[in-house]
Amino acid sequence: xxxxxxxxxxxxxxxxxxxxxxxxxxxxxxxxxxxxxxxxxxxxxxxxxxxxxxxxxxxxxxxxxxxxxxxxxxxxxxxxxxxxxxxxxxxxxxxxxxxxxxxxxxxxxxxxxxxxxxxxxxxxxxxxxxxxxxxxxxxxxxxxxxxxxxxxxxxxxxxxxxxxxxxxxxxxxxxxxxxxxxxxxxxxxxxxxxxxxxxxxxxxxxxxxxxxxxxxxxxxxxxxxxxxxxxxxxxxxxxxxxxxxxxxxxxxxxxxxxxxxxxxxxxxxxxxxxxxxxxxxxxxxxxxxxxxxxxxxxxxxxxxxxxxxxxxxxxxxxxxxxxxxxxxxxxxxxxxxx
Numbered sequence: 001x002x003x004x005x006x007x008x009x010x011x012x013x014x015x016x017x018x019x020x021x022x023x024x025x026x027x028x029x030x031x032x033x034x035x036x037x038x039x040x041x042x043x044x045x046x047x048x049x050x051x052x053x054x055x056x057x058x059x060x061x062x063x064x065x066x067x068x069x070x071x072x073x074x075x076x077x078x079x080x081x082x083x084x085x086x087x088x089x090x091x092x093x094x095x096x097x098x099x100x101x102x103x104x105x106x107x108x109x110x111x112x113x114x115x116x117x118x119x120x121x122x123x124x125x126x127x128x129x130x131x132x133x134x135x136x137x138x139x140x141x142x143x144x145x146x147x148x149x150x151x152x153x154x155x156x157x158x159x160x161x162x163x164x165x166x167x168x169x170x171x172x173x174x175x176x177x178x179x180x181x182x183x184x185x186x187x188x189x190x191x192x193x194x195x196x197x198x199x200x201x202x203x204x205x206x207x208x209x210x211x212x213x214x215x216x217x218x219x220x221x222x223x224x225x226x227x228x229x230x231x232x233x234x235x236x237x238x239x240x241x242x243x244x245x246x247x248x249x250x251x252x253x254x255x256x257x258x259x260x261x262x263x264x265x266x267x268x269x270x271x272x273x274x275x276x277x278x279x280x281x282x283x284x285x286x287x288x289x290x291x292x293x294x295x296x297x298x299x300x301x302x303x304x305x306x307x308x309x310x311x312x313x314x315x316x317x318x319x320x321x322x323x324x325x326x327x328x329x330x331x332x333x334x335x336x337x338x
Contacts, residue, residue: 008324012317019313024072027302035059037098089310095303099296104307108292114184115288118204119277122211123269130216134223139250141228149220157217165210165283172206179206182285207284211277215269222265226258233257259330267323 035058043051063071063082073079075095077088087093094104137146156164172178183203185191191199230236231254239249278290285291289308296304 005321005325008321012321016313016317020076020310021072023306023309023313024075025068027306028068028071030300030302032300032302033064034062034098035064089307094307094310097296097301097304099299099301099304104304107304108289108308108311111288111292114286115281115290117200118207118211118286118288121204122208122215125208126212126215126219126269127266129212130219131223133216134220135227135250135255137220137224138227138231146224153217153220155217156213157221161210161214161277162279162283164214165280168206168210168213169283172209179203182283184287204286207280207286210283211280219265219269222262223258226261227254230254230258256330260327263326263330264323267319267326
């Protein structure tokens with residue numbers, strides 16, 4: 001296992017550098033001049049000669065005339081900056097946001113917290129519903145309850161999440177005024193302690209319901225299909241013939257083997273905890289990582305967007321490693337060290 005993990009870590013490093021370089025190159029090929037953007041507020045206030053001089057000074061300070069490879073390693077913090085010091089991603093400097101006029105690391109702190117707060121609750125709640133429901137439907141295959149759940153999950157899986165969000169907004173926010181339409185907290189409120197947590201939960205309730213509801217269909221069907229396949233195996237008939245209790249057969253024998261194809265989906269859900277839901281966050285004006293990413297793209301704040309995309313890349317690579325390792329932990333027949 002240690003040899004396998006070490007090999008995978010080497011692959012992750014190589015993939016990280018390849019993907020990060022491609023992203024950096026693509027964002028730098030987008031039309032636009034960071035030096036001109038920085039000086040746009042004072043362009044009309046100074047003479048043309050002074051502007052050209054200041055413009056070249058900014059380009060020199062930002063290193064915009066250097067080759068893109070040098071700028072890439074300088075961005076990562078693996079090559080000295082113009083001032084001669086290491087100050088890049090690996091040193092904690094994710095860049096400067098032209099939209100918020102602040103360091104990116106300060107900008108993403110609050111949206112990341114909101115995204116984690118929302119999606120951790122949504123993932124735990126969805127798994128708590130879908131796993132028992134999928135197992136029960138597999139055990140009671142083709143029963144009326146199973147058929148009703150299949151219809152429900154197909155409908156839920158087929159409807160886009162923004163439609164689900166609009167329906168819940170209409171009934172729970174507009175018509176019955178149970179929850180607010182959007183936002184992350186009460187406007188102008190300065191709550192502290194339990195009152196602040198209660199206020200945040202109140203505003204998070206509707207996005208949480210929509211996110212959970214949208215995920216029920218796909219996960220329930222995954223669990224049901226995996227369990228039906230596991231329950232049809234010969235070792236299940238052998239276990240029942242030995243006189244084992246049905247609960248032992250289902251949860252100790254069938255579920256552990258059915259978990260292997262399901263674990264990829266489950267870990268994918270947990271990865272999404274960090275990335276956030278672009279549709280849900282924009283629908284409910286919920287400031288999370290997904291909404292921040294879209295806003296940064298609209299405002300051409302490419303250093304902010306690049307930092308967010310780099311964060312997604314790292315999370316995805318770590319998730320793939322966790323998925324591969326979990327295969328060997330769940331099923332000893334999967335020899336990851338070979």
